[in-house]
Amino acid sequence: MVEAFVTDTIVYASLFGLMALGLTLTYLTTKVPNFAYGSFVTIGMYTAFALYRIQKISPYASAPIAFALGAVASVSMYLGVLRILSKRGSSLVALMIATLAVDIAFVGIFGIYSDYLTSRYAFIDSKQFYPIPDSFTLFGTAGIVYVAPISLGIVTLAVFLLLTQSKLGVAMRASVENPSLARVVGINVERVYVFAWLLAGGFAAMSGSYYVLWLPGGITGGSNLIVEIFAASVLGGLASIYGSVLGGLIIGASEVLVTKVALDQLGSWVGIYQKGIPLIIMVVTLLVLPKGITSIDWHRMFVKAYPSFASQLRRLYHSMAKLTRGES
Amino acid sequence: MVPIIQLFGIDVVRFSIDLLTLYSLFLVVSLTLNLEAGYAGIPNFGKVMFVAAGAAAAGSASGQLAAFVLMINTHGNYTGYIYQVIPQIDAALTHNPGLSIGILLFGMLVAAVVGAVLGFAASFPAIRLREDYLGMLLLAAAQFFQIILSGYEPIIGGTQGIEVPNVFGWFFGDEIGVRDVVVLLVLGAFALLVFVYCEKVVRSPLGRTLRAIRDSELASRSLGKNDVAIRRKVIVVASAISGMAGALLTFYLGSVGAETWTRVTWTFWIWVILILGGAANNAGVALGAFSFTLLLKAVDQVKFNFQPFIPVDVNWLEYIMFAALLIGILVVRPDGILPEKPTLTLPRSVLGHIMESSVNPVDDEKSQPAKQTI
Numbered sequence: 151m152v153e154a155f156v157t158d159t160i161v162y163a164s165l166f167g168l169m170a171l172g173l174t175l176t177y178l179t180t181k182v183p184n185f186a187y188g189s190f191v192t193i194g195m196y197t198a199f200a201l202y203r204i205q206k207i208s209p210y211a212s213a214p215i216a217f218a219l220g221a222v223a224s225v226s227m228y229l230g231v232l233r234i235l236s237k238r239g240s241s242l243v244a245l246m247i248a249t250l251a252v253d254i255a256f257v258g259i260f261g262i263y264s265d266y267l268t269s270r271y272a273f274i275d276s277k278q279f280y281p282i283p284d285s286f287t288l289f290g291t292a293g294i295v296y297v298a299p300i301s302l303g304i305v306t307l308a309v310f311l312l313l314t315q316s317k318l319g320v321a322m323r324a325s326v327e328n329p330s331l332a333r334v335v336g337i338n339v340e341r342v343y344v345f346a347w348l349l350a351g352g353f354a355a356m357s358g359s360y361y362v363l364w365l366p367g368g369i370t371g372g373s374n375l376i377v378e379i380f381a382a383s384v385l386g387g388l389a390s391i392y393g394s395v396l397g398g399l400i401i402g403a404s405e406v407l408v409t410k411v412a413l414d415q416l417g418s419w420v421g422i423y424q425k426g427i428p429l430i431i432m433v434v435t436l437l438v439l440p441k442g443i444t445s446i447d448w449h450r451m452f453v454k455a456y457p458s459f460a461s462q463l464r465r466l467y468h469s470m471a472k473l474t475r476g477e478s
Numbered sequence: 479m480v481p482i483i484q485l486f487g488i489d490v491v492r493f494s495i496d497l498l499t500l501y502s503l504f505l506v507v508s509l510t511l512n513l514e515a516g517y518a519g520i521p522n523f524g525k526v527m528f529v530a531a532g533a534a535a536a537g538s539a540s541g542q543l544a545a546f547v548l549m550i551n552t553h554g555n556y557t558g559y560i561y562q563v564i565p566q567i568d569a570a571l572t573h574n575p576g577l578s579i580g581i582l583l584f585g586m587l588v589a590a591v592v593g594a595v596l597g598f599a600a601s602f603p604a605i606r607l608r609e610d611y612l613g614m615l616l617l618a619a620a621q622f623f624q625i626i627l628s629g630y631e632p633i634i635g636g637t638q639g640i641e642v643p644n645v646f647g648w649f650f651g652d653e654i655g656v657r658d659v660v661v662l663l664v665l666g667a668f669a670l671l672v673f674v675y676c677e678k679v680v681r682s683p684l685g686r687t688l689r690a691i692r693d694s695e696l697a698s699r700s701l702g703k704n705d706v707a708i709r710r711k712v713i714v715v716a717s718a719i720s721g722m723a724g725a726l727l728t729f730y731l732g733s734v735g736a737e738t739w740t741r742v743t744w745t746f747w748i749w750v751i752l753i754l755g756g757a758a759n760n761a762g763v764a765l766g767a768f769s770f771t772l773l774l775k776a777v778d779q780v781k782f783n784f785q786p787f788i789p790v791d792v793n794w795l796e797y798i799m800f801a802a803l804l805i806g807i808l809v810v811r812p813d814g815i816l817p818e819k820p821t822l823t824l825p826r827s828v829l830g831h832i833m834e835s836s837v838n839p840v841d842d843e844k845s846q847p848a849k850q851t852i
Contacts, residue, residue, distance in 0.1 A: 183610045185523075185617065235808055243521045244808050246613050247749050250523070251801040254746055258797030262790040269789060377618040384614065422629030429622045436603060436611055 157295045159406045161364045164298035165357045167398030168305060169375070170382035172353035174394035176224075177383065178326045179343040180232055182242065185249040187379060189256035190220045190351045191372030194358025196263060199279055199367060204271060208285035209359045210297065216359040217352040224351020225344055227252050233340070253373060260369045278368035294363040301360070305353060306395050313391070322346060378405065381428035385435050387442020396443060401428050492655075493775065499662045499730065501771040502669035506723040507744065508751040508763050509676045510716035516758035516818075517680055518712040519692030521609050524600070524616030525720065525748050527623045530739035531596050532589030532721025534627055534634045537642045537734035540585035541567065544643045547577065557635040564641040572647045582645040582664075586725045593721020594714045601710040620741065628736035639735020642728050661730045668726060672719055677760050688712065689758070742797065747774075750804045756814025765815055 169191060176184045197216035198209035209216075231248055240248075267276040284292040313319035324332040325342045332339050358372055382401040386393030405427045412420040439445065507529060514520045538556070544567045545552050553559050571578045603615050627634065634640050646660045679685050690698040691705045699705055728734045747770070755766020777799070781792040788795070807814070824832075 181610070183614045185613075231805055235805075238809065238812065240808060240812060242609050243515065243613075244753070244812060246521065246523070246610065247753065248805055248808055250617075250746055250749070251804040254742055255798045255801035257742075258794040258801070261794035261797070265790045265794070374621070377621050380614045380618055384611070388611075422625060425622050425625050429618055432615060432618060433603065436607060436615060440607075440611070 155406060155410045157291060159403050160295050161298045161360075162406050163399040163402030164302040165361055165364075165398075166378055166382050166402035167302045167395040168298075168353055168357040168360075169379045170386060170394040170398035170401075171305065171309065171391060172350035172357075173379050173383045174386060174388060174391055175346045175350040175353075176228075177388050178391075179346045180228070180236070180245070182232065182245040182249060183380070184350075185246065185376065186227060186253040186256060187350075187354060188372035188374070188376040189253050189260070190224055190354035191358035191361065191375060191379075192256065192260055192367070192369070193220045193223055193351075193372075194355030194360075195362045195367035195371050196260060197355065198282060198359035198362050199276070200267060202282050203267075203273055209282055209363050210285060210293070213356050213359045216355040220351040220353075220355020220358070221348040222351070223256075224347045224354070227351075228344060228347040257369060257373065264369060278366065279362070280366050281364055282362050284363050292363070294360060298360055298364075301356070302395070306392070309349075309391060318342070318345065377425050377432075378402070378428045381432035381435075384432050385442055387444045390442065390444040393442050393444035400443075401431060404428075404431065493779070495655075495658050495662055497771055497775045499658070499665055500775065501768055502662070502665035503723055503727055504748070504751060504771055505669045505764060505767045506672045507720055508748050508755070508767050509672055509760060510719045510723075511748050511752050512757065512760060512763045513676055513679070513712055514716045515752060516763075517685065517688040517692065518709055519609075520604050520709060520713060521613050522600075522616055522713075522716075523613040523745060523749075524620035524623075526739050526741050526744035527616070527620035528593050528596055528717040528720040529724035529727075529744045530624065530627060531724070532593045533724030533728040533734050533739060534736075535592040535721070536585035536589040536725030537640060537728040538633050539588040540581045540645070540729075541640070541643050543584055544571070544577070544581050557631055557633075557640050560635065560640045564643065567643045568647055571643055571645065578643075578645040578647065581643060582729060585645075585729065586722045589721040589725035590718040591721075593724075594718040596721075597714040597717025598710070600717070601713040604713055605706045605709050617741075617745075620745065624736060624739070624741075634734050634736065639733055639738065641733045642731075644732060645729055665726055665730065668722070673760065673764065680758075680760060684708070746804075747800065750800060750807075752814075753804060753807050753812075754814055756816040756818065758818040759814070759816045762814050762816030769815070 169187075172190070173184060173187050176182075176187065194213075194216040197219055198212055201207040201212040201215065202209060227249075231252055232245060235245055235248055261277075264276040267273045273279075284294055286293040288296060311319075313323055321332065321337045322342050322345070324335070324337055325339045329339050332342075354372075358367075361367065361371075378401055379398075382398035383394050384397070385400060386395070386397030388394075405424060408427050409421070409424045412423075435442065507525065511522060511525055514522045541560075541564065542552070542556050544550075545556065545563050548567060548570050550563055550566050552563055556563065571581070600616065600619070604612055607615065644657075646657050646664075680688070687698065687703050687708060690701075691703060691708060695705055724739070731738070751766045751770045752763060753766075754770055755764065756762030777796060781796065785792050
């Protein structure tokens with residue numbers, strides 16, 4: 151049996167990596183922070199909840215269905231709201247408030263759906279439900295502890311292969327880098343963007359259906375995660391897919407580990423401030439490293455920094471020597 | 479005594495009082511958002527944080543001050559003994575108008591200070607970040623702030639909430655209708671004051687500077703305008719006023735809890751009002767706030783009549799309806815009901831005179847000495 155905080159860290163970090171990857175995909179294409187992204191996660195939560203409670207289908211089996219539903223929601227939001235608005239030349243702020251509106255509308259839809267579940271199947275916990283029991287354990291640990299990181303690995307690898315090896319992926323990169331030039335060479339930029347949104351919504355809903363295997367879900371379950379998801383994406387630089395995966399891992403791990411240390415050292419009252427950790431990381435990233443961790447030039451920092459450091463020392467030594475000789 | 483006039487089964491007087499009370503609050507908060515987002519170009523997606531902070535601070539501080547002044551024993555745990563303390567305070571306040579008004583003003587002052595401090599903190603990222611980053615940060619910060627409010631009990635007792643002294647009780651006692659009229663007068667006066675203030679600001683040189691900074695930061699900077707300082711001032715002032723609005727709502731409701739202020743009501747609806755009325759136009763925002771409040775109250779009146787015919791909770795339909803309304807406005811009329819206009823800085827009569835003299839320069843030349851020709 152592994153310690154609880156280790157498994158917590160693994161699940162949390164992997165799922166936030168998956169969520170941040172999707173958010174970054176939407177940000178890369180439309181350059182709008184998608185405030186409705188948390189609701190795509192909630193779609194996955196409710197898919198897993200409803201199918202498990204009605205049909206006894208394990209969330210692992212229903213994850214593809216969640217993926218499809220999330221993808222449909224995401225694409226219809228893009229085509230039905232954002233593309234119409236951006237074609238009319240709406241400002242960035244107008245697009246942001248539109249995504250917030252879509253999030254509110256989604257909360258309304260989840261409310262209606264949970265009312266339906268309550269009246270039709272008498273699920274009194276359909277607004278706020280406990281984690282769904284895992285369908286298998288391995289070496290005494292719940293299955294999600296293995297499935298979450300493996301899924302993240304597979305998805306990251308698949309996205310990597312897509313972007314580097316396939317024609318569609320190259321077209322995607324071209325459309326992100328320079329949309330007008332991509333149009334000139336005959337890429338259907340709109341279709342590429344739709345594909346990016348499809349993947350984003352799918353990843354969000356998939357991670358949502360895994361999420362409820364470990365933690366409670368509910369109507370605002372996904373919307374409440376936007377602090378972490380945005381923090382992860384910002385930490386990754388908002389423009390780098392791999393950076394966002396790394397950001398998600400760091401956010402998820404630090405939230406669990408810092409909270410554990412704080413709980414052990416300071417007592418149980420610090421528990422409610424857990425969400426402060428991603429917020430602080432986000433603020434610090436924005437103020438210190440606005441382009442995210444992937445913008446750090448490690449080579450320059452460690453390899454090239456030494457000669458300049460040495461020359462600084464040498465200059466200091468010479469000036470000290472001058473001073474001691476009494477020159478000015 | 480407030481008269482009762484029935485129209486289509488609706489008590490018109492009651493409806494109007496409720497409508498105008500809510501309108502005053504929405505007007506104040508949306509005017510401050512207009513100052514930030516409309517004029518200064520700072521998209522504040524965390525408005526709920528500033529309103530809730532003012533409300534929590536005022537609700538907690540006013541009761542504690544009253545308990546201290548009246549020497550009521552709180553056993554060192556104000557929120558824990560709230561149900562014993564508040565009735566004693568209320569009983570004392572009904573015979574003490576001076577103390578009631580003092581507590582009201584004290585609560586508003588505390589709310590303004592807390593709002594201003596939070597606004598000052600928020601100004602650090604706001605003057606550095608691009609719109610999208612700032613939006614994310616403020617939205618996340620507001621979310622975190624609500625988690626703190628619901629978890630940290632000494633301020634307002636967490637999600638359970640606390641009661642607030644009834645500072646309007648001295649006026650004709652506790653008669654329900656009369657109290658509401660008094661509240662409406664106080665809130666209406668405050669809203670009018672804020673409207674006049676905002677209108678004065680945007681018509682002043684500062685207002686034109688704000689728009690210049692919003693439209694071209696670089697150009698305004700090259701003309702010697704300190705965009706950082708001006709933006710900081712705008713956020714601090716707007717947040718202080720938002721906090722005061724929150725305090726007034728607290729005194730009106732008579733209680734405050736962590737879940738009284740939701741992102742839907744105090745961030746999203748305020749943005750709907752701004753977009754509906756027209757950003758960077760105070761009259762438009764006033765009109766937008768009125769249309770929105772009227773729609774909201776009308777829906778509130780009729781929605782429970784529909785409830786038996788709909789299998790789901792009508793409140794969820796309201797969420798979807800207002801979201802669709804916002805997106806609809808953005809598509810059909812993105813500038814709102816009253817779009818932004820160049821402000822007339824001089825009275826109309828003076829402007830007319832200037833226009834006339836520029837059209838008819840002959841009259842002017844007659845009165846002036848002959849120009850020198852080079």
